[in-house]
Amino acid sequence: MMHTKSLSELSTALQKGSLSSVELTQHYLDRIEKYDSVLNCFVTVTAEQALNSAKQADVMLAKGEGNALTGIPLGQKDIFCTNGVRTACGSKMLDNFIAPYNATVVEKLNACGMPMLGKLNMDEFAMGSSTESSFYGATKNPWDTARVPGGSSGGSAAAVAARLVPIATATDTGGSIRQPAALCGVTGIKPTYGRVSRWGMIAYASSFDQAGPIAASAEDCALLLGAIAGFDEKDSTSIEHDVPNYTAGLNDSLQGLKIGLPREYFGEGLDPAIASVINAAIDSYKAMGAEIVEISLPNTHLAIPAYYVLAPAECSSNLSRFDGVRYGYRCKNPENLDDMYMRSRGEAFGEEVKRRIMVGTYALSAGYYDAYYLKAQKIRRLISDDFTQAFKQVDVIMGPTTPTTAFKLGEKSNDNISMYLADIYTIALNLAGLPGMSLPVEAVAGLPVGLQIIANHFEEGKLLNVAHQYQQQTAWHQQMPAAFMDIDKG
């Protein structure tokens, strides 16, 4: 049962030589072949390239080179540029875009000797919470294929949940790692803004975007985060801050840990069934010696309004480069320059992307800047200050990752506002640049629920430790959707 093993178990087998990277990679390719037609996690499967990389990894392993990740295959969210491989970012605009360079995240994981199984589906340009806005069709939730996997990193979360990949990369602008991780019953961490380089990660909202792993456990996340974190001279917003050994502190005791529970995260709008399983998880922490402190993040309700000014404003400008001149989609037979711009962009961007570009364009336009953009940056300060105050009292903050479990495909795709509200608990962190993670707790009616843990800037190690301790005591993270577990011949 190779695909039920943890990364460290796989790594041990690879190092010992009882398992080869080629076997392991082929095993996952077989699973993708068998199940992905149902789930649609992958936009591109790079089987040949993966097997070639696996052969090289086996050589590295045989020579005793490499590290704990060498030989373990993974999936890359299709937002990361991969040299020579189509990088479409969920959009018709980039359907023909073969990236001519590698993102730093990709470069680092390649250097570890991790074969890339393929590129994972996502909401178009990472704008969405259901992966339904992808040009390549919706990804299905492995726990109930009539439901969404969340988004925008829905392909990453669903692929890990169905064990089509041992681990995947993802990105988070307003909850795009944590929300799909929660809805698919897997573990994901969004690091502090600036912890992981953004070079080669196609920008949605530059002051929010951050990459991180989605995996089956906090321990697996710790391994991958250690490999992708760190300063990059190609990203002037990446931070020159030592990368700690994230696995070293996983077993630290939680005795005396102060956990803040923001009352705003347990109020109206939260499904009572979710509240109950979250409270049960918090009880487990009490049992581990943690102390519970009720706190307030009074400006929580303003996070979504501020985000839906700022992220669209940044995206309206970031997506201006898609103009049909140097790469990407160009409309047929443009009559003139303006026609080329209007139709290339109009025909190749989906509805949600166009909506956000227009909101952002409006918010930045003459006469509205102060009322929208500037106002939202002030609200951002208030929200950030809420957290600063809270972290004077507590070590971590906990609450639900999402207000509901996975919703049905199509349920919210015509109601963009209610889709936005699904990110109510996750968005504030991105405004403040804080790290956060989601890990599975007890399911509700067969659907996964995520516990969100938030820590202060650069305290990813603390987050992983707190999550890992829970996963030592409980087995929710080991639950797998039965429908995709039937070819366990490994």
Place this chain on the structure above:
Amino acid sequence: MAWETVIGLEIHTQLATNSKLFSGAATAYGAEPNTQACEVDLALPGVLPVMNKEALRMAAMFGLAIGAPVAKHSVFARKNYFYPDLPQGYQISQFDRPTVEKGEINITLGNGETKTIGVTRAHLEQDAGKSLHEDFQGFTGIDLNRSGTPLLEIVSEPDMRSAKEAVAYMKKIHELVQYLGISDGNMAEGSFRCDANVSVRLVGQEEFGTRAEIKNLNSFRFIERAINHEVERQIDIIEAGGEVIQQTRLYDPDKDETRAMRSKEEANDYRYFPDPDLLPLEITAEFLEEVRKILPELPDQKRLRFKQEYSLSDFDAEVLTSSRAMAEYFETVAQGCGDAKQAANWVTGSLAAYLNKQELSISESPVSANDLTGMIKRILDNTISGNIAKQVFEAMAKGEGDADTVIESKGLKQITDSGAIEAIIDEIIANNAGQVEQYRAGKEKLLGFFVGQVMKASRGKANPGQVNQLLKQKLSG
């Protein structure tokens, strides 16, 4: 009616960095199209800008040179608009927080008076690529080599009142940026160009008239002509009862006229906002102090010092400080030979004439400052006369070696041996008995004739002072 012209200039100076403002691609001029446009300059998806420290240092240097505050914190903003030579769909520029704040520049007017022109601000920004319209049927070709090259945009107050003042101001800035070494100032290659905001109003009227912006003027001659043309156009409109409309116009040097730009017809809404990929720029006191230390002497200071230290005339001081290279050349010669007067005469005289004729700049001079110093030393120690020196200079310019080599190989050493000179004089006197008689009869003007004969016989090498003295003795004897 008497009209007054009001002009403000926005000068775009390309900074002389090796690499671009936000990428590590080269900035060299004239490369094959699109061979100096890397991922960042092409605005590929996922790329990020990383700012060039040297460009910031250069901007700070300019700020110090015009006495402007250099902002402790400045901010890059995105100016959003669509244009094929703008790959990002926005230009990274500075909006409300430029690096260089308000300063000023003095210009000298035609009547010799000095006028102060305010510099509103100077900010860092990216240059765009180039559009080539001619070669493709129905298409425009885009070359992005220039995309991302650092520019310093220097914005003046509307303080100029004539095209001539505008040119004087632009020349002054042109001289300054070259002095500072922050730009090569090459106008033909587009390294130094400007947009002119021009309006007219009745003399005595307080408020400004509606202005037109003339784009992309890249020679001093065009600026003057374009402004004068635009002023006439505006006066004609108003005098005919019309109204000037605010618009962007393009100067066509072939037709000597300006016309409205179609691409700028739509009122632009640039949606400036702080670039989220770039944190605020910080200029610390230490950084500024470092810049201050390497700030060269500025042209105005240098002119004053030259006049005082070397007793130069206004004219010589002006010519000798017209560029930093010229000033350095002169000072090397003046200090090397110890005679500033000789040095000034040779540099502004024979050297300037030669360079002008050959269309060379001072830094391309075939006669180095050391060569010229060596030659003047030979004049001062009487090895050669000033006249012979002209021959030596010509030979040095042709690459025949330094002064001593030329003097030696051409046998140009001055004759100072009295015996040898006397022998020549004796021969001349013997051969020109008639003139000797006239001289002795009182026609002393003939001395010049004898000097000429002696110099000719010595092939110019006899020491003129000695010749004069000995001739007088012998003729009166």
Place this chain on the structure above:
Amino acid sequence: MSLTVKDVKQIAHLARLSIDDDNVQTYADNLSGILALVAQMNEVDTDAIEPMYHPQEVMQRLRDDKVTEQVERERFQKIAPVTEAGLYLVPKVIE
């Protein structure tokens, strides 16, 4: 703040997005809905608050002035819609 069909057309042009006439009203409704959501910000007085432009309130890191990129034009132009003689071609630009 409710957007009209005319507003939407103007914004769409500023953003260079063609939109079918049939959809303009839908966009007007959607965008107005988002603006209504966003309007919640107005309940807070922020006059005395400093805007926070970036989650990292530190200063920009700069790089040395070195040429580090060797450009392979062919590699970059392989993915371009239309090129000729090393140039990217676009419909004629009228200045």
